[in-house]
Amino acid sequence: MVTDEAPTEASGYVQPEIDVPALAALLDGEYAEIRELVRSNLKTYASILEEADELSLDAYRERVRELVVEMAATGQTGMGFPREYGGGGDVGASIAAFETLAFGDLSVLVKVGVQFGLFGGAILQLGTERHHDAYLSDLITGKLMGCFAMTETGHGSNVQALGTVARYDARSQEFVLTTPGEEARKDYIGNAARHGEVAVVFAQLEVDGTSEGVHAFVVPIRAGGEPAPGVRIEDDGRKMGLNGVDNGRLHFDGVRIPREALLNRFADVTPEGVYESPIDNPNRRFFTMLGTLVQGRVSVGGAAVNAAKVALTVATRYATRRRQFEPAPGEREQLLDYGLHQRRLLPLIARTYALHFAQDVVRTRLHEVFSGIETDAQARRELEARAAGTKALTTWHATRTIQECREACGGAGYLSVNRFAALKSDSDIFTTFEGDNHVLLQLVAKGLLTDYASEFEDLDQLGTVRHVTGLAVETLLEKTSAHKLLERVRDLLPGGDEWDQEAGLLDSEYQLAMVRYREEHMLAGVARRLKSGVDQKRDPGAVFSEVQDHVIALAHAHVERLVLEAFVAKVRELPEGGEKVALGLLCDLFALSTIEADRAWFMEHGRLTVQRSKAITREVNDLCRKIRPLALDLVDAWGVPPELLRAPELVG
DSSP states (O other): OBOOSOOSSTTOOOOBOOOHHHHHHHHHGGGHHHHHHHHHHHHHTTTHHHHHHHSOHHHHHHHHHHHHHHHHTTTSSOTTSOGGGTOOOOHHHHHHHHHHHTTSOHHHHHHHIIIIIIIHHHHHHHOOHHHIIIIIHHHHHTSSOEEEEOOBTTBSSOGGGOOOEEEEETTTTEEEEEOOSGGGSEEEETTTTTTOSEEEEEEEEEETTEEEEEEEEEEEOEETTEEOTTEEEEEOOOOSSOTTSOOEEEEEEEEEEEGGGBOOSSOEEOTTSOEEOSOOOHHHHHHHHHHTTTHHHHHHHHHHHHHHHHHHHHHHHHHTTOEESOSSTTOOEEGGGSHHHHHHHHHHHHHHHHHHHHHHHHHHHHHHHHTTSOOOHHHHHHHHHHHHHHHHHHHHHHHHHHHHHHHHTGGGGGSTTSSHHHHHHHHGGGGTTTSOHHHHHHHHHHHHHHTTOTTGGGOOHHHHHHHHHTSOHHHHHHHSHHHHHHHHHHHHSSSGGGHHHHSOTTOHHHHHHHHHHHHHHHHHHHHHHHHHHHHTTOOHHHHHHHTHHHHHHHHHHHHHHHHHHHHHHHHHHSOSSHHHHHHHHHHHHHHHHHHHHTHHHHHHTTSOOHHHHHHHHHHHHHHHHHHGGGHHHHHHTTOOOGGGTOOHHHHO
């Protein structure tokens, strides 16, 4: 619905009236019930936000563990596990619960992620019935605390090069785990320093002298509260943030575990020492194993969006309370009335809404793949790439947004009594864990360059280069969705080849066409550079290294296109009314501010004239003015419980 006020613009624009509960229900979607449960739990335990500042390191860690176990008893953390073990049997609900948990203390969030997402997820997705029966019921309740021991000091993103070794001893029917050197120690492992009793350890499997690649094993690391025989545990100590999570280091000195400890969904070793796997190709087997763990990236991406919402809620509320200077005698404007302040906050609100709806798409795809609704292999590969790219953009967005919001609250924003100190320090690592963002964007680009081919899992950087050079660039482009969509859009818009100069700036087809053109052009450019380098008989590895900046730009452009498509689709499906008008304004602001931010590229490539570039800036400013009266309603619709804002001087 809209107000009965007179149009505020000569164009006939009428300011919409937002039904905040209706918009909140739209945002919560099908998982409103589980999200409300999490909000209720967060309000119950809101004191953890103060305790994080007041307690000693050890006491804070213990308090976080207590909260995780108490929340587990409500059912919110076990939603993704099978019902027969006490779970909720709903993967999508588990992601929604985790996303919502990011409104509160992020140490609690990450502890939950380690216990139920990483440790529990590995048992569920990589193990078989014997492991499910042995561990799931106890880990779902928090009775059994565990770790996910993949990362090593010397092998961060290069999981295939892990140094930890698990050799099979056929005489005793045991695996022997060894850490061959300091570079192979497991590092930054959540739950390791204090609370973990069992770890899922990723190690190079050796059977009868032959290396079979990285596999996962269930390894007891404590017995009676003390390190298990052969296990050395060190505390990583204080970190920049997340100090309620007990990260530690693990070393293994000839630790023996039974043959059944191998998580054997994709490979097994017979008692006699024969290695067996239904997946012959070792690279495909490795990437299939890692692909089952994509849930972690989807979870972190959603948590980052909600961390940004907390910061924007505080900053927006402050900007509508604080008055500054005197524009006219006797008058003092609110901060958000200033054009610069609108420019600082409102595009970030628009981008947060855009990423919220993009995250909805990723969560739905994940649910479909992991629930068996979607069984196509290419759909799984596309999910992996989309999850990787969305995680990169959302976590970078959170880092940028929290900093901008802190600055927008001036000196008051620097006090630790509000949320910014914890949000900044606790969320900063999001850009790094569950995959370094730049590495993840290379995964996205690989999918584009190979069109998620059947050999997608087998292709490393060199394989990707060789795959691309074996295709005509035109063939590669014809296979991409960006190209097909672009051709369809060109038919819809006026002006033939000049479509982008004549279409209206607020035409969503124009906005989509611009980001699709950018993606397609970058894809063709990367492919041509790769082919040119190989045609010159240069080393494929060196060629790829030289175009890595281009590769990252391509992946970034691709994900921004997906984000805009998700936002446009959501707006189009809404019934007429104030919520649709408001979200339409936000969608336009997101699209045009995205084009504006990369205007140099569009101008360099002939898709933006100087005059049109200036017109986009004027339109962005105008959209900010239109959204300004709606700002409080837009952030209130996110449903961040007031008890969690913890900024009395800022929000009142």
